[in-house]
Amino acid sequence: MTPITEKPLTQNIRADGGPVDVAGYERTGGYQGLRKAVGVTPREVVDLVKESNLRGRGGAGFPTGMKWSFVPVGPDAPHPKYIVANADEMEPGTFKDRLLVEGDPHQLIEGMAIAGRAVEADVGYIFLRGEYVLGAKRLRQALAEAYAKGYLGKNIAGSDYSFDLYLHLSAGRYICGEETALLNALEGKRANPRAKPPFPGVSGLFGKPTVIQNVETFCNVPHILRNGAAWFRGLSHGRDGGTKLYGVSGKVKRPGLWELPMGTTIREILEEHAGGMRDGLKFRGLLPGGASTDFLVEQHLDTPMDFTEVQKAGSRMGTGTMIVLDDQTCPVGMVWNLEQFFAQESCGWCTPCWSGLSWATKILSAIENGQGQPGHLDKLAFQAKFMGPGNTFCALAPGAAEPLQSALKYFREDFERHIREKRCPWRPS
Amino acid sequence: MLTPEEREEIEAELPHYPTKRAVCIDAMKIVQRHRGWVSPESIRDIAELLDISASELESTASFYNLIHRKPVGRHVIWLCNSVSCWIMGHDRLREHLTKKLQIQPGETTPDDRFTLLPIVCLGCCDHAPAMMVGDDLHLDLDPAKTDQVLEGYK
Numbered sequence: 001m002t003p004i005t006e007k008p009l010t011q012n013i014r015a016d017g018g019p020v021d022v023a024g025y026e027r028t029g030g031y032q033g034l035r036k037a038v039g040v041t042p043r044e045v046v047d048l049v050k051e052s053n054l055r056g057r058g059g060a061g062f063p064t065g066m067k068w069s070f071v072p073v074g075p076d077a078p079h080p081k082y083i084v085a086n087a088d089e090m091e092p093g094t095f096k097d098r099l100l101v102e103g104d105p106h107q108l109i110e111g112m113a114i115a116g117r118a119v120e121a122d123v124g125y126i127f128l129r130g131e132y133v134l135g136a137k138r139l140r141q142a143l144a145e146a147y148a149k150g151y152l153g154k155n156i157a158g159s160d161y162s163f164d165l166y167l168h169l170s171a172g173r174y175i176c177g178e179e180t181a182l183l184n185a186l187e188g189k190r191a192n193p194r195a196k197p198p199f200p201g202v203s204g205l206f207g208k209p210t211v212i213q214n215v216e217t218f219c220n221v222p223h224i225l226r227n228g229a230a231w232f233r234g235l236s237h238g239r240d241g242g243t244k245l246y247g248v249s250g251k252v253k254r255p256g257l258w259e260l261p262m263g264t265t266i267r268e269i270l271e272e273h274a275g276g277m278r279d280g281l282k283f284r285g286l287l288p289g290g291a292s293t294d295f296l297v298e299q300h301l302d303t304p305m306d307f308t309e310v311q312k313a314g315s316r317m318g319t320g321t322m323i324v325l326d327d328q329t330c331p332v333g334m335v336w337n338l339e340q341f342f343a344q345e346s347c348g349w350c351t352p353c354w355s356g357l358s359w360a361t362k363i364l365s366a367i368e369n370g371q372g373q374p375g376h377l378d379k380l381a382f383q384a385k386f387m388g389p390g391n392t393f394c395a396l397a398p399g400a401a402e403p404l405q406s407a408l409k410y411f412r413e414d415f416e417r418h419i420r421e422k423r424c425p426w427r428p429s
Numbered sequence: 430m431l432t433p434e435e436r437e438e439i440e441a442e443l444p445h446y447p448t449k450r451a452v453c454i455d456a457m458k459i460v461q462r463h464r465g466w467v468s469p470e471s472i473r474d475i476a477e478l479l480d481i482s483a484s485e486l487e488s489t490a491s492f493y494n495l496i497h498r499k500p501v502g503r504h505v506i507w508l509c510n511s512v513s514c515w516i517m518g519h520d521r522l523r524e525h526l527t528k529k530l531q532i533q534p535g536e537t538t539p540d541d542r543f544t545l546l547p548i549v550c551l552g553c554c555d556h557a558p559a560m561m562v563g564d565d566l567h568l569d570l571d572p573a574k575t576d577q578v579l580e581g582y583k
Contacts, residue, residue: 131548131561251517287512323513329516
């Protein structure tokens with residue numbers, strides 16, 4: 001049995017931040033997973049990934065093998081079919097895909113090529129946010145190397161499988177991370193989300209079956225092919241397979257990113273890896289997986305960071321990159337910052353989102369700037385509910401409601417104090 | 430009029446997509462790289478090349494924050510204002526920059542040297558606060574380090 005200290009995702013990532021080239025990638029087993037995938041049936045690839053319990057790393061945690069199994073295959077299936085990597089990392093507080101793209105671009109390419117084999121796809125796109133300039137440079141280099149080595153293009157590794165992969169640099173907007181909005185962006189349109197169903201697996205990019213997944217999800221796939229489903233499940237402390245990139249930002253001693261077994265506790269990540277709070281500061285709470293997750297507080301620190309356990313604690317693991325709130329930072333100011341972000345990035349399509357976020361932002365601004373009214377907290381609670389699941393076209397507004405509703409729960413006294421004292425107690429008077 | 434070079438770069442993207450329209454964002458970024466921004470005239474020229482209407486292209490252009498629809502300075506400062514940078518001192522940095530450059534976010538200095546724009550999370554939250562100047566990322570900033578960084582952009 002492999003020890004659980006293994007770090008497959010980051011094994012090639014160099015301390016100096018330089019990328020590994022194709023030869024270096026092959027030396028640690030790179031492209032063996034793809035060779036294996038073209039030597040078995042697509043169905044066997046899907047089954048292996050299903051058995052591995054790999055769940056999507058973009059935030060929602062959807063089982064990857066199941067997603068692949070929704071794509072029509074066989075002689076009657078529509079073509080071309082597409083594989084899309086969501087490399088539009090823009091969730092505030094999230095900085096994990098940057099590392100994977102810049103540090104080991106071939107790992108992403110191999111994962112996408114294997115996914116393409118599994119669903120009999122023809123073409124792939126890496127949808128990279130425009131600001132990731134270094135990542136774009138390294139992906140272009142890696143794509144050229146992979147084509148030159150026959151890992152992309154016609155008859156991959158001598159098989160009957162052909163797959164073309166292109167890099168698309170985005171022109172901004174957080175909503176592009178929503179998978180159907182991303183597809184519209186790739187088609188050259190405004191990035192408004194689409195109605196679901198149909199889901200992308202059936203009708204996605206250009207109306208054709210499409211698998212769209214987060215960078216980290218694809219990066220796990222080569223290792224599953226090479227080492228097997230049981231090995232992958234064994235990397236984790238819990239039911240969801242694999243390791244996870246966990247990050248911490250905010251006023252801790254050592255902000256950073258670590259690959260650890262899935263299900264490592266919040267306390268271990270925060271105290272052992274991030275070194276705990278900076279001297280003189282106290283921990284107040286954290287958003288466990290980016291801006292659109294509910295706050296967790298002291299009582300939740302022993303929660304294992306996986307999809308199931310964080311949900312039980314009342315939040316979501318999201319992207320697994322935590323944002324820490326300390327006692328010298330104003331929780332109202334923090335939530336105001338978050339809601340301003342969501343209000344700005346709303347695509348404006350549906351009313352609970354554009355209207356709810358605009359109201360929430362205005363009220364938070366009033367409270368933070370000493371103009372809070374006694375009824376404001378009820379109004380905020382109403383808006384959080386109004387923006388919640390079931391009322392909106394996509395997950396942006398429900399995500400925005402999460403830090404708001406949980407802040408009202410855990411930091412209520414701080415909100416009330418702002419209203420009572422008609423000022424922000426954290427600002428010098 | 431698109432230059433032959435711009436046209437060639439845009440046409441090189443066409444084989445990657447099944448529709449011409451899908452290339453329009455790449456096309457606008459190509460023109461912007463050459464000219465600094467995407468003018469109404471460029472919108473018409475790109476639309477014509479890609480067989481879509483200018484108003485369709487305009488609807489796409491106006492959606493995306495990395496497409497400049499006004500001229501910008503020689504260097505664009507993208508100051509991250511998302512939550513981790515906010516916790517680590519974004520407000521102080523923004524105040525410093527607006528005072529130093531004598532412009533507000535969205536404006537360009539009179540000598541056309543800098544345009545100051547806000548940007549959402551740049552994905553380097555363990556080195557907050559952060560900003561980009563043009564294509565370059567700058568990390569772990571404070572007012573003094575920011576001054577030093579800007580000296581490198583004339």
